[in-house]
Amino acid sequence: MRKKSSSKDEGKSESSNSKRPRGQQPGSKGHGRTDRPHLPEKEELANFPENPICPKCGEAYMPDESKEAEIIEVKVKAYKRKIMGQPELMW
Numbered sequence: 224m225r226k227k228s229s230s231k232d233e234g235k236s237e238s239s240n241s242k243r244p245r246g247q248q249p250g251s252k253g254h255g256r257t258d259r260p261h262l263p264e265k266e267e268l269a270n271f272p273e274n275p276i277c278p279k280c281g282e283a284y285m286p287d288e289s290k291e292a293e294i295i296e297v298k299v300k301a302y303k304r305k306i307m308g309q310p311e312l313m314w
Contacts, residue, residue, distance in 0.1 A: 259295060262295065271284070
Protein backbone atom coordinates (compact mmCIF):
# COMPACT_ATOMS: atom_id res chain seq x y z
CA MET A 224 0.00 0.00 0.00
CA ARG A 225 1.39 3.40 -0.94
CA LYS A 226 1.26 6.28 1.49
CA LYS A 227 -0.38 9.52 0.36
CA SER A 228 2.04 12.43 0.18
CA SER A 229 1.20 15.49 2.18
CA SER A 230 1.52 19.04 0.90
CA LYS A 231 4.74 19.38 2.93
CA ASP A 232 6.35 16.47 1.08
CA GLU A 233 5.34 17.91 -2.28
CA GLY A 234 7.08 21.22 -1.52
CA LYS A 235 10.28 19.40 -0.63
CA SER A 236 10.37 17.40 -3.85
CA GLU A 237 10.00 20.55 -5.94
CA SER A 238 12.86 22.34 -4.22
CA SER A 239 15.15 19.29 -4.44
CA ASN A 240 14.79 19.35 -8.24
CA SER A 241 16.05 22.94 -8.40
CA LYS A 242 19.24 23.43 -10.38
CA ARG A 243 20.37 26.35 -8.21
CA PRO A 244 22.93 25.28 -5.56
CA ARG A 245 22.34 26.03 -1.88
CA GLY A 246 24.24 28.71 0.02
CA GLN A 247 25.75 32.00 -1.11
CA GLN A 248 25.64 32.27 -4.87
CA PRO A 249 28.74 33.08 -6.92
CA GLY A 250 28.99 36.79 -7.65
CA SER A 251 26.63 37.85 -4.86
CA LYS A 252 27.85 40.41 -2.36
CA GLY A 253 28.67 39.09 1.12
CA HIS A 254 28.12 40.90 4.40
CA GLY A 255 31.83 41.46 5.13
CA ARG A 256 33.56 41.05 8.45
CA THR A 257 31.69 41.69 11.68
CA ASP A 258 33.09 44.59 13.68
CA ARG A 259 33.91 43.62 17.29
CA PRO A 260 34.38 46.94 19.15
CA HIS A 261 33.66 45.40 22.59
CA LEU A 262 36.71 43.11 22.54
CA PRO A 263 39.78 44.26 24.50
CA GLU A 264 42.90 45.01 22.44
CA LYS A 265 46.41 43.74 23.02
CA GLU A 266 48.99 45.61 20.93
CA GLU A 267 52.06 43.78 19.65
CA LEU A 268 54.97 44.94 17.54
CA ALA A 269 55.94 42.81 14.56
CA ASN A 270 59.30 41.12 15.09
CA PHE A 271 61.13 41.53 11.76
CA PRO A 272 64.72 40.45 11.16
CA GLU A 273 67.27 43.28 11.04
CA ASN A 274 67.25 43.49 7.22
CA PRO A 275 64.04 41.82 5.97
CA ILE A 276 63.89 40.86 2.31
CA CYS A 277 61.20 39.43 0.06
CA PRO A 278 61.61 35.65 -0.27
CA LYS A 279 60.46 35.75 -3.92
CA CYS A 280 62.27 38.72 -5.49
CA GLY A 281 64.99 39.37 -2.90
CA GLU A 282 64.27 43.11 -2.63
CA ALA A 283 64.49 44.88 0.72
CA TYR A 284 61.25 45.22 2.69
CA MET A 285 60.36 48.78 3.66
CA PRO A 286 58.06 48.73 6.71
CA ASP A 287 55.04 51.00 6.48
CA GLU A 288 53.97 52.25 9.91
CA SER A 289 50.35 52.68 8.81
CA LYS A 290 49.86 48.97 8.09
CA GLU A 291 48.15 46.98 10.81
CA ALA A 292 46.78 43.47 11.05
CA GLU A 293 43.94 42.45 13.29
CA ILE A 294 43.48 38.89 14.51
CA ILE A 295 40.63 37.77 16.76
CA GLU A 296 41.79 35.00 19.07
CA VAL A 297 39.59 32.80 21.21
CA LYS A 298 41.01 31.09 24.28
CA VAL A 299 39.38 27.82 25.20
CA LYS A 300 40.14 25.98 28.41
CA ALA A 301 39.47 22.26 28.32
CA TYR A 302 38.56 20.33 31.44
CA LYS A 303 37.39 16.88 32.39
CA ARG A 304 33.96 16.56 33.97
CA LYS A 305 33.66 13.72 36.45
CA ILE A 306 30.12 12.93 37.58
CA MET A 307 29.92 10.72 40.63
CA GLY A 308 26.73 9.06 41.78
CA GLN A 309 25.80 8.57 45.40
CA PRO A 310 25.71 4.76 46.00
CA GLU A 311 22.52 4.89 48.10
CA LEU A 312 20.66 6.67 45.28
CA MET A 313 21.90 4.47 42.42
CA TRP A 314 19.67 1.46 43.12
